[in-house]
């Protein structure tokens with residue numbers, strides 16, 4: 001029987017030379033493993049103290065929405081440029097392989113005071129720090145990050161000023 005670790009496939013030099021890309025989408029082809037993962041993420045203590053989840057475009061949405069259902073927490077989203085209508089807050093940040101920016105709808109943010117961030121993978125920590133900056137600038141509390149995979153060698157955790165829970169560290 002397959003294990004979660006077996007479903008994280010490394011592609012060398014993707015999308016750029018020198019990057020070991022971790023493809024985790026195969027997890028979705030094994031519902032019993034996906035379910036076990038979601039149950040683990042949803043039972044994390046960090047969620048108990050948060051009013052809502054914020055999940056990050058795009059693979060973060062897959063895991064975030066399943067955790068939102070399982071934990072009965074509301075979810076809002078941080079999206080890439082040009083995707084969200086209405087009044088938005090936007091910040092740019094550096095990625096392991098390039099630049100990106102993320103936006104949050106002001107209307108969605110207004111309803112909640114404390115958040116757990118959910119994403120698929122923690123690399124340098126730039127993405128998560130961008131979201132936490134957006135939240136903290138609006139005087140929202142960030143209770144922590146729950147991620148499926150953490151890449152230890154990039155030391156993202158050391159740049160994050162709140163608790164980090166990863167299901168797999170590699």
Ligand code: AMP
Nearest residue numbers: 020021022096121122123124125126127
């Ligand atoms: P970072 O901001 O460096 O922590 O990067 C985290 C975000 O970029 C996550 O949303 C990942 O989906 C993506 N990412 C960064 N590095 C990798 C990698 N080596 N393999 C897969 N996804 C990655």
